[in-house]
Amino acid sequence: MHSTKETMPDAPDPNPMPLDHLAERGQGDAPALVLREGTLSYKDLRTRVAGMAAWLRDRAPGNGARVASWAAKGELTCLLPLACARAGLVHVPINPLLKRAQVAHILADSGATLLIATAARAKSLEDGDVPPGCIAMTEAEALAAIADCDGALAPSQADPGDLAAILYTSGSTGRPKGVMLSHANMWLGAASVSHYLGIESHDVTLAVLPLSFDYGQNQLLNSWYAGASVVPLDYLFARDVAKACARHAVTTLAAVPPLWVQLTELDWPQDAVAPIRRLTNTGGALTVDLVRSLQDTFPQAQLFPMYGLTEAFRSTYLDPALVDSHPTSMGTAIPFAEILVIDDAGQVTGPGEEGELVHCGPLVAQGYWQDAERSAERFRPAPAESRYGGTAVWSGDRVKRDADGLLYFVGRRDAMIKSAGNRISPQEVEDAAIATGLVAEAVALGVPDARLGQAVHLVVRPAAGVSDAPDRLAPALAKELPNFMQPQTIHWREVMPVNPNGKLDRTAIARELGA
Template sequence: MTAIRTHLHDLLAQAAAATPAAPALSYRGTTVDYEEVWRMSRTAAAQLLTVGLQRGDRVAIYLEKRIETVVSIFAVSAAGGVFVPVNPVLKPTQVWHILSDSGAEVLVTSAERLPQLAAILPATRITQVIVVGDGAASDRTASGDMAADGAASLLLHRWEHGQLAAGEPASSSAIDVDPAAILYTSGSTGSPKGVVVSHRNLIVGAESVSSYLGNTSDDVILSVLPLSFDAGLSQVTTAFSVGAHCVLMNYLLPREVPRLCEQYGVTGLTCVPPLWLQLADLDWPEETAQRLRYWANTGGRMPRATLDRLRGVFTTAEPYLMYGLTEAFRSTYLDPAEVDRRPDSIGRAIPNAEVLVLRPDGTPCAPGEEGELVHRGALVTLGYWNDPVRTAERYRLVRHPQWRAPETAVWSGDTVVADADGFLYFVGRKDHMIKTSGYRVSPDEIEEAAYSTGLVRDAVALGVDDPALGQRIVLVATPTATGLDVVALTAALKKLLPLYMVPSRIELREELLRSPNGKYDRTLLAEEVVA
C-alpha cells in the first residue's frame, strides 16, 4: 500500500524508509543519516508525550540551528503538537512575547540558553523544559524537578535521558489541515504575529519547491537562513522531501558560507538580498562555485547589479528569483530561462498555486495595471494565531461561481503588475510606498538606482512625513568604498531618476539595521531617521 503524506514528519519517515543510510543532516563536522534522525525524532516525540503533551499543544523551540533543533521540529509533529521555532538571536523580551502569545507549555532549549530566560519564564505558561546539552551546565540546570532561577514551577528534563529511553510515540490523530507550526513574522507595526501553518502547507510547499528547483537525493543544501523563517525552514523540508543532504550553519561571517560549500560539496544555496550582497564580494574557489547547481533569492528584490555579479561568480548555476509570503509559504519564482529577458520579474506562480492580480473590489486587473497580489491554493495558511481581526484583513474570500463553497485566499498587501505573458513585477508594499509631491513612488525603484551607481553596498529608501510634500524621501545607505560623499551620490542619482524621486536627504552608515531573518529592518530604520 502506498503511504500518503498527511503529517510533516511523514517527509522524514518516508526518506528514512527509502534511503536509511543516506546523509540527512550535518552540523559542525557531524553527519547523521536518515535512519538515525528518524529514530531520534520518534524518541523525542515519546519524551514529549511523557511530559504531558496533548494534541494541538504548542512546543517552543529556542535553540541555535543544530541537529537537535531539526529533530525537535519533527518530534513535535510525530507527537501531535504544534512547534513554535524561536529565532536564536532574539532577546529574552522578544522570546517572552512569542512564548506568551503562543501559549506554549513546553520549551526545548539548551543548558546555555535556559538561564537567560529565568526572568521571563514565570510570566509565561511554560511548565516543562527539555534541556539539550551535556557537561556541567546541563548537570546544574537539568536535574529532574530542580527549578531554574526565578521559575519555581518549572519541571526540567534532560534531552539525553529522553533519547536513552528509546520510546515510541503513538500514531498522531491529526490530519493534514490541522496546525503543524506557528511561525512568528514581524509586521510594519506592532509585535510579531504568529502565522499558523498546517501540515498540508508544509508538505505541499516542500513538494512544490523541490519540483521547480529539480531537487533530488543527490543534492547537498546549505541551510543558512533561520529555521524560524519560512524560507529557512523550507531548506530542511525540501531536502527531506527528496532525501537530500542538508547542512546546518548558524550564520556569523560571510566567508563561512563558501568554506562550508567547499567542505560538503554544496549544490543548492538560498539567501536573502543583504546576504547575497555580502557573498557576491567574496573570492569563491572556482571548483566550489562551479559545483553549485542553483542559487535562489527570497525575502526581497535582488538588485540588478548583485544579480549580474552573482551570475559572474556562479557561471554554471541556475539563478532562481523567488517571492514568498509567510502567510502562503512560497508564491512565485522566475524560471532561470527567463532571467535574461525579465531580470526584474518575480516570475509566475509556483506549482500547485495560483497567483492573481486583483483590484480592491476583487475583479482581475488587466495586463499592465497595478493591483494587489492574491495567492490561492494549498499553501494558504490557517490565519494569525489568536488574532481574528488581522486574520479577517489578510485572509479574504475570492470570487467563484455561486454554487461553489467560499474559498479563502491570502491578500498580500503587495502591489504588483503582470505583463501580457503573465509574468509578475513587484511594485511595492502598500505600507512601504512613498507618496511625495502627488506621486506614488516605490522604494525599490530608488534603491535599484542607488545600486546601479556602484557607489553603495546597501540601500533603503524611506518616506518621512512632510507638510508640503506629503512625504520626503530619505535614503539610508552604506558605501562600497571609503571616501564617498553625499554630494557625489546625489549627483549620480539625479542622472538616473526624475527630480521628484531623488532623495532629499542621504544618510551614510557603516551598517544597516537588519531583522532577525536577515532582511533590512525598515521599521527601525524609519524610527531612527525620524528621531
C-alpha cells in the same frame, strides 16, 4: 489568470501526508543531516524522530500543545518540526536573534507548555518571561533526557489539516503574530519547492537561513522530501558560507540579497563553486547588478528568484531561463499556488494594470493564532475568479502582470520594513523607543539601502527634561531589540510634523528621509 499548476507537465503529488512522514522518504544509509558532531543517515533520522517524539509526548501531554525552541541550528532544532508533528504537538520555532522581550511575548501568546533553549538564551530570561504552566529547559538537558528515553512513536496518522506549527512574523503594526501552518501547508510547500528546483536524492543543501523563517524551515523539508541531505550552518562571516560549500560539495544555496552581496564580493575557490547547481533568493528582490554578479560568480548554477509571504509560504518563482531577459520579474505561481492580481474595485486586472497580489490554494495558512481581528484583515474569501475558492491571503503587496503572465513588484500598501530579509514592524521599534522614557514621540521608517534592501531609521523627539537622551537611546534599544531591528540612524527633532488630523505626518517624514 495564471498558475504554474496548469502548465507544469509533471506536477508534484497533490496529496499531503502528516509532516513527520518526511523522515521516511530517503534511503536508509543515505545522509539526511550533516551536523558538526556527525552525520545522521535517513535510518538515524527515523530513529531519532521516533525517540524525540516519544519523549515530547510524555513531557508535553495533550494533542495540540505548543513546544517552543529558541536555539541555534543543531539536531534538536532540525528534528523538532518532525518530532512535534509525530507527537501530535505544535512546534513554535523562535528566531535565535530575538531578545528576551520578544521571546516572552511569543511564549505567552502561543501558550507554550515547553521551551527548549540554549543555556545562554535561557539565562537571559527574567522573572515573568516564562509564563505559568510553561517548563523551560536547556538544549543540553533536553538532548540528554531524549537519549535516556526508551520509547519510540510510529509514524503518525494525523489529519493533514491539523495544526503543525506556528511561525511568528512581524506585521506593520504591533507585536509579532503567529501564522498557523498545517501539516498539509508544510508538506505541499516542500513538495512544490522540491519539484520546481529539481532537487534530487544526491543533492546537498546548505541551510544558512534561520529555521524560524518559512523558507528557512522549508530548506530542511524540501530536501528531505527529495531524499537529499542538509547541512545546517550558523555563520558569522560570508567566507564561512564559501568554506562550507567547499567542505560539503554543496549543490543548493539559498540566501537573502544582503548575503548575496557579501558572497559575490568574495574570491570563491573553484572547489566551492563547482558543485553548486542552483541558487535560490528570498526575502527581497534582486537588483539587475546583483543578478549579473551572481551569474559571474556562479556561471554554472541556475538562479531562482522567488517571492513569498509567511501567510502562504512561497507564491511565485522566476524560471531561470527567463532571468537574463526579465531579471526584475517575480515570475509566476509555484505549484499548488494560484496568484490573482485584484484592482481596488475587486476585479482581476489586465496586463500592465496594478493591483493587489492575492494568493489562493492549499498553501494558504490557517490564519493568525488567537487573533481573529487581524486574521479577518488578511485572510479573506478568495475572489470569485479563483479556481480554488475558499480562503485566500490578501498580501497587501502591489504588483503588475505583463502580457506574458510574468509578475512585477510595485510596492507595499503598508509600512512594513524589510531589512536583510527580515520583516520589521515600525510600531514595535517605535514602542521600544518610547518605553525607554527617553523620547516622547517616535517614527520608524525603512530607507532604501544598497546592502540591506531597507535600513531602519528612527525619527524621535526627546522627552521633556531628558537632556542626555541622544547618548542613552541607542544603548537602551540595544538591550531590548534584536540586532536586525536596531536603527541604523537616529534622527533627533525638536518638533515632529503633524498632518491636518493632528497625527504624526509619516508621509512628510518619509519624504524628508527619502524613504
